[in-house]
Amino acid sequence: MMIEFALVVGVFVVLAIGVVEWGSYLISRAAVVGAVRAGASMAVATHSDGDYTGAAIAVTQAALTAAGLSGSTAVVSVVLEGAAPSPVVVQVSVDYTPMVGLVPVPVTIQASEVMLMDR
């Protein structure tokens, strides 16, 4: 009786941890998608002001930090393909730390967004 209980509890605990782990990961991934969008929008909105790259990176990192990710160490690239109004490509790669570590989840989250600079 105790053996069966232990087996069942063990499996359920692993499942429960998996649910939490993957739930957390997916929430973070959604946050990264939102952050890269915010960064691209900022680049488009500020390109005529000069340092649109810095502004885009700052907004992206701030959005990541607000989502509980390590925004300050995130790798954010902002690349303008030619002179405006060419596309601007914003890419983000941020480390993800599993909550428990018992269940495998990706340890890096990446996202990108391409927008056209305002004419």
Place this chain on the structure above:
Amino acid sequence: MQLRNGSERRAGSIVVLAIVLLVSVVGFTAVGVEGTLAWITRMELQNALDAGTKAGATFLDGTSGGITLAQQNAVAIANRNTAGGQTLAITSADVETGVYTSGVGFAPGGTPATVNALRIVHSVDVATSFASGAFDTPVLHPTATAIGLRATVGAGEADCFLPIAVPQCVIEDLAGAGTLEDTMFVFGSSGVNNAAWVGDSTGTPSASWLQSQISSIVDGTCTGQTLSVGTDVGLNNGVVVPALNELDAAVESSTTTWSSSIWGSLPGQWSDSDIDPTKFGNVIEANIVMIDVPGWCDAGGGPLSGDAPVSGFVKGAVYDVHWQGGAAPTKRFGMRIDLTTVSEGTDAGGPNFGVVSYVTSNPVR
């Protein structure tokens, strides 16, 4: 018959119960994970469509050519993005054009002159494995809708402006051939006539006021002389020789030289130009006043006099002037206009050009 004892019966029931619960829990977990993955894919798809419609809407300029460009650019930008790791395969046929009205929404169709928005509705396939039974389909189709709107907001006001008015319809008629238009503007109450002197308030502007306004553009003291869209201003399409002379002198003394990176190649100087040939290539870059004179172009032009409301501004580069007799048309100036800078503040239905500031996204179904 041998009866099992109670302990054996309970052990068997726990195994059955555990299997049932495990299948249920694994199933619900799979539904949650795969559903969330589809939701994130939809978010990425929404981003892609927003970027596409926003990019495309900047090309809506009131012409059919603009609509084609808008669709092409919307597709190009949207397809540069991915959703759920998938490349997108949006085509121009997926990009609807229509009229967006505040409070009403998007209505497909419209004429090139009235089209002010783009809409893309697109879905991608997300295969499900564990959760296919729960969703009753092996493939989910997250769908996103985006509407890109050409804004009707305009410059509102200009700090500095050259006291020259051009009917809005003249500018609109230039659209479509390119973003830079080289045009000869002519003063005069009859014949060829597409520009007028303009004041900053109602009543005919005086020659002395026009002269001081022109020189203030060149020496930079014009700041603060604001002109707002909607303001009624007085016109004078007489030649006003002192003002044309001032314009001539202003071009010659301008420290701004023609920038081919901004304005393209410098046109040739008129043979009867009054600009000192050694000074040709100096320009006055300034806001030109657009005025709303309904029906003026349809009627084939006519005197530009009395008062008219300011409908917007456009940036121009004045590079040539002729005012001292000679070949007709006698009193004229050459100016290249950057149509991408046209902005209208209170436009009620005519085309706007190249002014886009925001994009709307419908909630995803």
